[in-house]
Amino acid sequence: MSLAATNAAPAAEEPGKRLAGLLLELARCVDPTVAATLPSRLEADPRLEAMRGVLFEREQAALTRLQRKFDDPHEFAAAVSAVLPAAFALAAQHGDTLGPAIAPSFERAAQASIRKDPQTMVDILYPVMGPAIRKSIAEALEGTLQSLNQSLKHSLSWRGLKWRMEAWRSGAPFSDVVLSHTTVFRVEHLFLIHRNTSLLLSHVASEDATTRDPQVVSAMLSAIQDFVRDSFDESAEGGLSGRSIDSLRLGDLLLWCEEGPSAVLTAVIHGSPPAALRTRMAETLAAIHDESRTALDAFEGETAPFDNAEQRLRSCLLSQASSDERRRVSPLMWAVPLALLLALGWWIGQRVVEGQRVDAYVAALREEPGIVVMGAERQDGKWLVSGLRDPLAMQPEALLAKTDLPPERIAERWEAYQALHPAIVLKRLRATLNPPPTVSLTLQGGGIRGDGSAPPHWIDKAKAFVQALPAGAPKVDLADLKDVQDPDYIRLRDAIEAHVIPFEHNAPRPAADQSGTLDTVAAQVRELVREARSLGFSVRVTIVGHADASGKDASNLALSLGRAEVVRSMLRARGVDPALLAVRGAGPLEPLKSSASATASANANADELSLNRRVSFAVSTSD
Amino acid sequence: MLQKKICLLGAFGVGKTSLVRRYVSSVFSDAYLTTVGVKVEKKLMTVGTQEIALILWDIAGEDEVSAVRVSYLRGAAAFLLVVDGTRPETLETAESIQARVFKEVGRIPFFVLLNKADLEHEWTIPAARMDALASAGWTFRRTSAKTGDGVEAAFEDLAALFAK
Numbered sequence: 001m002s003l004a005a006t007n008a009a010p011a012a013e014e015p016g017k018r019l020a021g022l023l024l025e026l027a028r029c030v031d032p033t034v035a036a037t038l039p040s041r042l043e044a045d046p047r048l049e050a051m052r053g054v055l056f057e058r059e060q061a062a063l064t065r066l067q068r069k070f071d072d073p074h075e076f077a078a079a080v081s082a083v084l085p086a087a088f089a090l091a092a093q094h095g096d097t098l099g100p101a102i103a104p105s106f107e108r109a110a111q112a113s114i115r116k117d118p119q120t121m122v123d124i125l126y127p128v129m130g131p132a133i134r135k136s137i138a139e140a141l142e143g144t145l146q147s148l149n150q151s152l153k154h155s156l157s158w159r160g161l162k163w164r165m166e167a168w169r170s171g172a173p174f175s176d177v178v179l180s181h182t183t184v185f186r187v188e189h190l191f192l193i194h195r196n197t198s199l200l201l202s203h204v205a206s207e208d209a210t211t212r213d214p215q216v217v218s219a220m221l222s223a224i225q226d227f228v229r230d231s232f233d234e235s236a237e238g239g240l241s242g243r244s245i246d247s248l249r250l251g252d253l254l255l256w257c258e259e260g261p262s263a264v265l266t267a268v269i270h271g272s273p274p275a276a277l278r279t280r281m282a283e284t285l286a287a288i289h290d291e292s293r294t295a296l297d298a299f300e301g302e303t304a305p306f307d308n309a310e311q312r313l314r315s316c317l318l319s320q321a322s323s324d325e326r327r328r329v330s331p332l333m334w335a336v337p338l339a340l341l342l343a344l345g346w347w348i349g350q351r352v353v354e355g356q357r358v359d360a361y362v363a364a365l366r367e368e369p370g371i372v373v374m375g376a377e378r379q380d381g382k383w384l385v386s387g388l389r390d391p392l393a394m395q396p397e398a399l400l401a402k403t404d405l406p407p408e409r410i411a412e413r414w415e416a417y418q419a420l421h422p423a424i425v426l427k428r429l430r431a432t433l434n435p436p437p438t439v440s441l442t443l444q445g446g447g448i449r450g451d452g453s454a455p456p457h458w459i460d461k462a463k464a465f466v467q468a469l470p471a472g473a474p475k476v477d478l479a480d481l482k483d484v485q486d487p488d489y490i491r492l493r494d495a496i497e498a499h500v501i502p503f504e505h506n507a508p509r510p511a512a513d514q515s516g517t518l519d520t521v522a523a524q525v526r527e528l529v530r531e532a533r534s535l536g537f538s539v540r541v542t543i544v545g546h547a548d549a550s551g552k553d554a555s556n557l558a559l560s561l562g563r564a565e566v567v568r569s570m571l572r573a574r575g576v577d578p579a580l581l582a583v584r585g586a587g588p589l590e591p592l593k594s595s596a597s598a599t600a601s602a603n604a605n606a607d608e609l610s611l612n613r614r615v616s617f618a619v620s621t622s623d
Numbered sequence: 624m625l626q627k628k629i630c631l632l633g634a635f636g637v638g639k640t641s642l643v644r645r646y647v648s649s650v651f652s653d654a655y656l657t658t659v660g661v662k663v664e665k666k667l668m669t670v671g672t673q674e675i676a677l678i679l680w681d682i683a684g685e686d687e688v689s690a691v692r693v694s695y696l697r698g699a700a701a702f703l704l705v706v707d708g709t710r711p712e713t714l715e716t717a718e719s720i721q722a723r724v725f726k727e728v729g730r731i732p733f734f735v736l737l738n739k740a741d742l743e744h745e746w747t748i749p750a751a752r753m754d755a756l757a758s759a760g761w762t763f764r765r766t767s768a769k770t771g772d773g774v775e776a777a778f779e780d781l782a783a784l785f786a787k
Contacts, residue, residue: 197698199626199678213648215626219663219678220651226694227659301626301700301785 143275148175158332185254185271186319191218192288192309193264194299198222201263201299201306204313211268221266225257260285262296267316277318284312357405358383364402368394369421371414385412390419392427422446422474429476433462434536439481447475453484457537457621486535492528493619496521496541501567501615505548508562510570510615518567521617522574528619529580542582542618543567548609549588561585567615588612626676627785628698632691632724633705634716635684638738641768642705646775647679656683661695666778670786677782685716693727701732701781708737708746708765718756732784733762734777740767 025048053060069075091098114121160178167177188209192202200218211217225245244264248255254269258281265285267277288309289296295305362376362385370393376385383405389396396412419425422443429441429448439452450462459481466476499521501510510518525541532539545564547556564583572578591612631639640653640662647664655662666677680699685691696702702724707713717735724731735756737748743765757763764780766773 194698197626197628197700199628199698213665215676215678216648216651216663216665219628219680220655220661223661223663223680223695224659226692226697227661230692230694301628303624303626 139275139278184320185269185273185277187267187269187273187277187317189214189266189268190313190316191221191264191266191268192285192306192313193218193222193266194296195259195262195264197299197301199299199301199303201303202309202313204310204317206317206319218266221255222264225264256281258282258285260289262289262293262299265313265316271320273318274320277316280316280318284316288312354383354405354409357403358385358410361385361400361403361405361410364399365396368399370394370419370424370427371396372417379411382408383410385410387414388417389414390421390424391416392424392431393419420470420473422448425469425474425476429462429465433458433465435462436536438484444477447477450476450478450481453482455485455489455535455537455621456483459483486531488531489528489535492524492531496524496528496617496619499524499617502610503563503613503615505609505613506551506559507613508559509566510563518570519574522571522576525571525576525580529577532621537621538580540580540582540620541576542584542620543571544590544616544618545583545585546590546612546614546616547588548612549591550609553587557585557587559585560587563615624674624676625785626678627700629677629679629781630696630699630702630724631679631681631705632702632717632720633684633736634707634710634713637684637705637707637710637713638768639684639705640681642736642738642766642774643679643681644768645771646778656681660692668778668782670779670782673786675782675785677778685720691720691723693723696724696727699724699728699731701734701784703777703781704733704735705738706735706748708739708748709742711748711752714748714752732781734781735761735763736766736773736777737763738766738768740765740772741769 069079088098110121163177164174166172167174170177186206189205189211190203191200191214193199194201198219200215203214203218205211205214228245244259245255245257247257252270254271254273256267256269256273256278258265258267258278263285265281265288267281269277288306291312292305292309299305358376362373365371365373365385365387370390372388373385374387376383378384385396396414397407400407400410426441426443426448429435435441435450436454436458439450439454439458441448441450443449454462459478462478462481466478469476499517501514501517501521503510528539528541543564545560545562545567547560547563549556561583562585564585568578568581568583571581592614631643633639640656643664643666647666649662649664651662651664653662660683662681664679664681666679668675668677680695682691682695704717704721706717721733724733737746739745753761753763764773764777766777768774
């Protein structure tokens with residue numbers, strides 16, 4: 001406008017010129033730039049200046065005052081400070097532009113303050129930071145403990161190994177994998193409750209979850225919160241400042257409360273939710289606060305502004321069904337302990353059975369005469385049975401074979417000793433004496449009794465043996481044994497003893513015709529020796545030389561011995577073992593009984609003398 | 624849905640709980656009154672086309688030993704003070720409660736329910752006292768838990784206060 005007026009001025013007439021001048025003056029007053037570029041008419045006409053002084057005196061004074069206020073920094077600051085709080089309040093009402101505008105300045109101010117003296121900021125933040133840190137640590141610990149518990153519980157199972165594989169494949173922490181598999185829970189209800197009025201802002205429930213009237217329930221929840229806070233929290237100064245119930249557990253039912261400045265989000269959960277749910281709740285509540293701060297602050301019972309909060313709450317209606325795997329118990333999980341149990345049972349059973357068998361074996365050993373068991377114990381995985389054993393006692397191996405014990409499980413150590421048990425003594429008698437079949441040796445009343453018949457030499461031997469038994473040995477009664485000789489032996493003995501080799505007077509050699517008799521004797525002696533040997537004893541044939549009573553006794557004795565020696569050598573020449581042949585000279589001392597001596601006739605005497613010139617044979621047994 | 628928190632207050636034994644019992648939908652047992660000290664009930668009202676849910680906090684009666692928990696009053700939009708017409712001391716308790724509520728939550732509307740209207744001939748509260756209180760802004764209503772007189776009307780008036 002002022003420019004249009006300037007352009008229009010030269011074209012105008014005299015009155016117009018004046019009007020233009022006036023307008024220019026006005027323009028100068030309004031716009032200082034015009035005043036700088038255009039010459040003032042006041043210089044041309046001083047009356048105008050005077051008139052202005054008269055007309056605008058008051059305004060000029062006010063303007064000057066204002067000018068001073070603006071120009072003087074102190075005055076200007078004082079003026080602004082008076083309106084600043086109101087200005088901030090107004091600006092906050094008009095929208096959210098103030099915050100972002102002053103945020104950088106505040107940040108710089110805070111930084112400067114901290115640089116200058118951190119203690120100030122620490123003092124300011126202390127009441128906030130303490131509880132915040134405590135809460136954060138508590139929650140972190142709770143989460144860690146939860147995952148630690150789960151991890152421990154599952155780290156050793158078959159499933160645990162599988163999850164470890166999964167964690168390794170996916171790169172996720174093992175505890176997260178465990179949680180994702182094991183946590184079984186369901187968020188059934190979510191109540192968004194206005195903190196100040198305890199009125200229900202929004203409520204969502206999972207399908208088929210039932211509850212009483214949610215509005216009433218939410219109020220009652222708040223009442224109980226207040227009740228607990230008032231009753232137990234000494235720090236509560238009534239109302240909103242105190243701490244609140246964080247969680248409530250009732251059996252399987254869990255109540256989690258997440259508190260915001262204006263609203264509380266309460267979740268009713270079945271089972272054990274993961275800590276992640278808590279985080280989700282906190283985020284949701286923060287988002288609702290962000291979105292509806294004004295509505296929350298202004299809330300007076302109308303819930304319509306919170307209709308869209310329901311959508312947010314639904315994001316917290318999490319649930320984790322138990323996996324099928326959880327219900328279906330892996331057969332391997334049962335098989336492994338079952339197999340271990342079976343193996344253990346089998347092993348114990350084996351031990352018990354083996355112990356019983358060893359006991360039975362030892363008992364059988366103890367029953368056996370001639371065996372004294374001193375000990376039976378496990379040693380190096382085997383059973384060591386030790387004691388004393390008579391060599392004639394039963395072989396332990398024979399007894400062992402009757403049991404079901406494997407021989408390699410048993411080691412034995414036996415010291416030899418001589419037992420006096422009747423059965424062993426009997427065995428010893430049998431072993432030593434080799435009784436003929438006609439003899440029966442039996443145990444009778446703690447002693448041994450011999451019955452039947454035996455050759456006399458055996459009986460003599462047996463009696464000698466019994467005599468030599470140690471004191472305390474069982475009594476051996478051989479009195480009933482009949483002395484019976486072998487018939488062949490008797491026949492041969494009698495036949496040999498019946499032979500007489502006659503001699504001529506004073507002749508040391510038998511007559512030549514006696515050769516046949518000697519052959520017979522030699523054959524019979526050989527047979528006798530064989531026979532006796534087969535019966536188990538040896539025989540001795542004594543060749544007895546005789547002489548008649550005529551002549552001197554000394555020469556007769558020598559003659560008789562000479563005759564015996566001759567016969568011995570003749571028998572030897574006929575194949576008889578000379579060791580078995582003994583010689584004896586009887587002289588005239590053993591005359592054959594003759595009836596002639598009684599008659600005392602000369603002929604008879606001659607016959608008698610002739611009869612006594614002879615060699616006879618005597619058979620004896622020897623050992 | 625418009626909801627309003629209403630507190631039901633009064634001295635011990637004035638009949639608060641029996642007064643509202645048949646007009647509200649009750650979820651919790653009376654045991655809460657003695658344990659937690661409050662029992663929440665709901666009364667659905669329709670004013671014109673608007674539905675209003677009155678969330679009634681039936682707060683345990685006050686006596687010499689137990690004072691009303693002020694934290695239960697927080698956020699209340701109105702309250703009902705119940706007085707037993709036959710026991711003048713319950714009016715004094717009501718006065719003390721009213722003063723405390725105003726201090727705690729501000730000047731919110733309230734009605735005084737003079738209960739046991741069926742026993743009006745036994746009332747011992749001096750009329751002058753009531754007039755004085757009425758002039759101080761108290762609104763008295765006669766109710767009877769026994770006959771149910773005046774209870775529904777009191778709720779209706781209460782709802783009308785909040786209807787837009």
